[in-house]
Amino acid sequence: GAVVSQHPSWVICKSGTSVKIECRSLDFQATTMFWYRQFPKQSLMLMATSNEGSKATYEQGVEKDKFLINHASLTLSTLTVTSAHPEDSSFYICSAIGLAGFIEQFFGPGTRLTVL
């Protein structure tokens, strides 16, 4: 099956710094990638939809200037959490769908962000 990777798998940073998370589709080209956030003991919440070569579409309540998304190629999308604060600590998960309409989204393993 299709494989999606994320890097790093976990990161600890100081409050006020920025953190970049990468999402890669390893064996297929992803026209669309999604970013989700999951707080402890809660379900996944969609943050934004990223299409290659165009601006990301953010869900209501997600600050686009705080969570910068870049989808520069068909295999890579990045999420940058700018000026991170402790309340941004969460599990960030990306998913991808490929060309010609996959029937399912393929999820990455997630990135655990802890902001001190």
Next chain:
Amino acid sequence: DAKTTQPPSMDCAEGRAANLPCNHSTISGNEYVYWYRQIHSQGPQYIIHGLKNNETNEMASLIITEDRKSSTLILPHATLRDTAVYYCIVREASGGGADGLTFGKGTHLIIQP
């Protein structure tokens, strides 16, 4: 909001069949039923999906009622590695659907040794 209702938790003995119910009484004609699961601290994993016919693959079977208002995911011989949160999701037609998924709270399935 999620369009599905699932029990928050279930237990199942190892080696037995695990039957996970899902209510989706407001499902529309062009919406499919998808099942994903999430093992602790991992990304979700696709299991199966269907429209109105029962479906089976190497992981599970999906039984959809005739009125399509509910469905059951069946893991035929549960193992300890099947302990996870199982999400039932309805979404529009497969293939080309470029929308993110709306996850409900899911069912935490615990397989007991």
